[in-house]
Amino acid sequence: xxxxxxxxxxxxxxxxxxxxxxxxxxxxxxxxxxxxxxxxxxxxxxxxxxxxxxxxxxxxxxxxxxxxxxxxxxxxxxxxxxxxxxxxxxxxxxxxxxxxxxxxxxxxxxxxxxxxxxxxxxxxxxxxxxxxxxx
Numbered sequence: 001x002x003x004x005x006x007x008x009x010x011x012x013x014x015x016x017x018x019x020x021x022x023x024x025x026x027x028x029x030x031x032x033x034x035x036x037x038x039x040x041x042x043x044x045x046x047x048x049x050x051x052x053x054x055x056x057x058x059x060x061x062x063x064x065x066x067x068x069x070x071x072x073x074x075x076x077x078x079x080x081x082x083x084x085x086x087x088x089x090x091x092x093x094x095x096x097x098x099x100x101x102x103x104x105x106x107x108x109x110x111x112x113x114x115x116x117x118x119x120x121x122x123x124x125x126x127x128x129x130x131x132x133x134x135x
Contacts, residue, residue: 001134003030004065005048006058006092008080011039013071013102013123015046020127021069022047025134031064033057035083058088062095067130069100076109098133100126 003021007014011034018032032048034040035058044051052061062068073079075093077086092099102122103111 001025001028002064002066003028003130004033004061004068004097005030005043006033006035006061006068006070006074006088007039007043008035008071008073008083009039011042013104013119014039014043016119016123017069017102017126018043018046018048020123021130024127024131028134031061033061035080035088055085055088059091062091062097065095065097067100067133068092068095068097069126069130070102071104072101072111073104073109075099075101079109100129102126 005014005017014032018030021028021030030048032040032043032051034043034053037053040051040053073084075089077084077089103114
């Protein structure tokens with residue numbers, strides 16, 4: 001299974017996804033795309049086999065992936081404080097991959113039904129959903 005993790009800012013959500021996915025699915029092919037070089041570097045440190053930065057990397061990665069994971073902002077143009085470009089959001093949304101989005105009530109986006117659940121619990125749930133797709 002080809003998994004693409006996309007994240008921005010410091011790459012905290014993406015790094016945690018990378019680490020937990022690789023622990024649970026060590027046989028997967030996992031790539032990371034950061035909206036900036038810090039996010040990419042942190043996801044690579046967490047264990048992603050390959051990583052790239054920016055809009056074109058996201059567009060290309062979305063064509064390769066079976067699963068795309070990251071914070072919900074990766075499907076919203078101008079989110080993550082403006083780091084997600086409209087073309088990046090469109091690439092994620094138009095991909096044939098399954099999208100597993102971590103709901104975050106940040107950056108002027110509130111997701112109905114999301115309580116004050118810890119980020120750790122949200123990431124664990126996302127990893128469980130991705131693992132279920134591998135079977």
